Amino acid sequence: MALFLGRDIQALEIWVLPNLTELEDKILGYMVSYLRSNTYQPSIREIGERFGIKSTKTVSEHLQALADKGFLERDPSRSRGVKILGMDLDAQGVSVACFPRLPEDGRGPRADRAESFFTLDRRLAGDKGAYFVQARAEELAPLGCVEGDYILVEPSTVAELADGAIVAAKVEGRAAYYRFSRNGRTIQLRPLTGRGAATEVDDPGSMVLLGRITGMYRRMDHLPVAVTAIAH
Numbered sequence: 743m744a745l746f747l748g749r750d751i752q753a754l755e756i757w758v759l760p761n762l763t764e765l766e767d768k769i770l771g772y773m774v775s776y777l778r779s780n781t782y783q784p785s786i787r788e789i790g791e792r793f794g795i796k797s798t799k800t801v802s803e804h805l806q807a808l809a810d811k812g813f814l815e816r817d818p819s820r821s822r823g824v825k826i827l828g829m830d831l832d833a834q835g836v837s838v839a840c841f842p843r844l845p846e847d848g849r850g851p852r853a854d855r856a857e858s859f860f861t862l863d864r865r866l867a868g869d870k871g872a873y874f875v876q877a878r879a880e881e882l883a884p885l886g887c888v889e890g891d892y893i894l895v896e897p898s899t900v901a902e903l904a905d906g907a908i909v910a911a912k913v914e915g916r917a918a919y920y921r922f923s924r925n926g927r928t929i930q931l932r933p934l935t936g937r938g939a940a941t942e943v944d945d946p947g948s949m950v951l952l953g954r955i956t957g958m959y960r961r962m963d964h965l966p967v968a969v970t971a972i973a974h
Contacts, residue, residue: 844917894957912950
């Protein structure tokens with residue numbers, strides 16, 4: 743399990759999302775993708791053609807809305823005079839959604855419900871679709887996690903899991919963390935504390951596997967300082 747510790751780590755930064763409209767979010771995503779592919783921004787006309795917006799004035803208004811929300815810096819005198827702010831656009835970087843808790847509805851996290859995003863080096867971010875969840879008091883204490891740690895959850899299938907893997911799963915309507923193992927054709931999900939009976943899952947289709955826990959990031963500046971007395 744990877745452990746990313748430190749106060750200032752260049753591979754990771756937080757990008758907090760304000761309330762974007764659906765179209766603003768799509769335009770911003772298109773601009774990011776275009777920039778990574780071409781090393782320069784799309785023109786206003788190209789953005790309009792991509793989203794079926796005939797008026798360049800309307801496109802400009804959407805770009806201004808993104809600028810007002812802190813995502814862009816604009817130079818109205820230039821067709822491609824837009825700079826994306828607050829994002830690591832290095833080809834080696836990838837944005838990872840962060841959620842305050844495990845998703846309770848649907849079959850997994852939705853990016854539009856993310857509280858923030860981390861930009862990670864691709865070598866640390868895991869497989870496509872990985873996401874962070876903030877640890878809550880006691881739920882991951884057996885792994886050494888404390889309140890506020892960021893837990894990296896990677897997509898996985900049951901077939902890919904090894905016995906002993908730490909997983910996030912939703913069983914009987916409740917999402918939680920478990921230690922995974924097999925007993926013949928039956929899946930066993932054990933509480934991380936080691937106390938209490940394992941949850942037996944006869945039909946894997948009845949379980950929503952939210953992912954496998956593969957990493958943790960912790961800020962050190964908020965932790966209490968332990969002082970050890972030395973006998974003389």
